[in-house]
Amino acid sequence: MSDTTASLRRQINIAGELQSVVRTMKALAASNIGQYEQSVRALADYYRTIELGLGACFRGNESAALMSTSEERVNDGAIGVIVFGSDQGLVGQFNDVITDYAIKTLADLPGKPQVWAIGERIHARLADAGLPLLGLFAVPNSVKAIAPLVGQIQIESETHREKGEYAQVYVFHNRPQSGSLYEPVSLRLLPLDAQWQKGLTHVRWPTGNLPEIMQSGTATLRALIREYLFISLFRACAESLASENASRLAAMQRAEKNINELLENMQHTFHRLRQGSIDEELFDVISGFEALFLEAVIKKQEAAVEAGKAEPQLR
Structure with missing residues (x-):
C-alpha cells in the first residue's frame, strides 16, 4: 500500500511540474499573438x-499596367510555391490543415509545383506528400526576424524565376480568425492579377491634387511592385505566426484541462488509498489492543484461581 501511495505522490508531483510548463507556454503564446497581430495592423x-x-x-500608363505579366517568361510546366508552417510542435492540426489545403489547391492548378517550405514540421509533411521541395527556411521567432526571412525568400524566388524555372508564385499560410480559430488561405503573388490591377486604377486619390510620377515611370512601378511583394510576404508570415501561436494556445488550454482532470483523479485516488491505509493501521491497533486486553483479563483470572480467590472459569 505504501508503495502505491508513494508512486501516486511521484506522479502527482510530475503532473504539477507539467502543469507549470503548460501555463508558461500559454502565457508565451498569448503574448506572441498580440505582437504578430499588431505587426499586421501596422502594415495597413x-x-x-x-x-x-x-x-x-497603372492610370498613368496603360502599357505599364500589364508590364509585370507581359515581361514574364510564362512556363506552364512549373509553379513556385511558398508554404508557411512551423518549426515547433504542440500546435494541434496547424501544419496538417495548411498542408492539406495546399495539396488540394495545387492539384487544381496546371503545372508542376516547386515548393519552398517555411518550417521543419511543414517541410516533413510536404515531403511525405510527395511534393518537390526547393528548400527550407527557419520560422522567425520574433517580429524583427520576419523582414530578413522575407528578404531571403525574395532573393531565392527571384533567382529561380530569372532562370525561367517558373513564372507563377503562390503563397499558402494560415490566417487568424476570432479567438483561437484560423483558416488556410492562398495568394497568387506573380504574375499580378489583371483584375486587381484594374481595380487599383479606380481607387480614389485621398487628396484633391492629382498624383504625378517622378522620373521613370517603369522604375517607379518596379520599385512599388517589389514593395508590394515584400508586404504580402511579410503579412503572410505574420498571420501564419499569429495563427501558430493561437493554435498552440488552444492546444495548451486543452492540455491544461486534461492535466487538471488527471490531477484531480490522482489526488482522489491518493486520498482514498491513504485513508484506507490509515483505517487498516487503526484496525490493527484496535485488534492488538483487544488481544492484549483479553490476554490481561485471562492472566488476571488465572492468578485469582491460583490464589483461591475465585472459582475456575472456562475459557
Whole structure:
C-alpha cells in the first residue's frame, strides 16, 4: 500500500511540474499573438500607400499596367510555391490543415509545383506528400526576424524565376480568425492579377491634387511592385505566426484541462488509498489492543484461581 501511495505522490508531483510548463507556454503564446497581430495592423497604412502608388502608375500608363505579366517568361510546366508552417510542435492540426489545403489547391492548378517550405514540421509533411521541395527556411521567432526571412525568400524566388524555372508564385499560410480559430488561405503573388490591377486604377486619390510620377515611370512601378511583394510576404508570415501561436494556445488550454482532470483523479485516488491505509493501521491497533486486553483479563483470572480467590472459569 505504501508503495502505491508513494508512486501516486511521484506522479502527482510530475503532473504539477507539467502543469507549470503548460501555463508558461500559454502565457508565451498569448503574448506572441498580440505582437504578430499588431505587426499586421501596422502594415495597413503602408500597404494602402503602396496601393495608391501602384494605382497612379497603372492610370498613368496603360502599357505599364500589364508590364509585370507581359515581361514574364510564362512556363506552364512549373509553379513556385511558398508554404508557411512551423518549426515547433504542440500546435494541434496547424501544419496538417495548411498542408492539406495546399495539396488540394495545387492539384487544381496546371503545372508542376516547386515548393519552398517555411518550417521543419511543414517541410516533413510536404515531403511525405510527395511534393518537390526547393528548400527550407527557419520560422522567425520574433517580429524583427520576419523582414530578413522575407528578404531571403525574395532573393531565392527571384533567382529561380530569372532562370525561367517558373513564372507563377503562390503563397499558402494560415490566417487568424476570432479567438483561437484560423483558416488556410492562398495568394497568387506573380504574375499580378489583371483584375486587381484594374481595380487599383479606380481607387480614389485621398487628396484633391492629382498624383504625378517622378522620373521613370517603369522604375517607379518596379520599385512599388517589389514593395508590394515584400508586404504580402511579410503579412503572410505574420498571420501564419499569429495563427501558430493561437493554435498552440488552444492546444495548451486543452492540455491544461486534461492535466487538471488527471490531477484531480490522482489526488482522489491518493486520498482514498491513504485513508484506507490509515483505517487498516487503526484496525490493527484496535485488534492488538483487544488481544492484549483479553490476554490481561485471562492472566488476571488465572492468578485469582491460583490464589483461591475465585472459582475456575472456562475459557
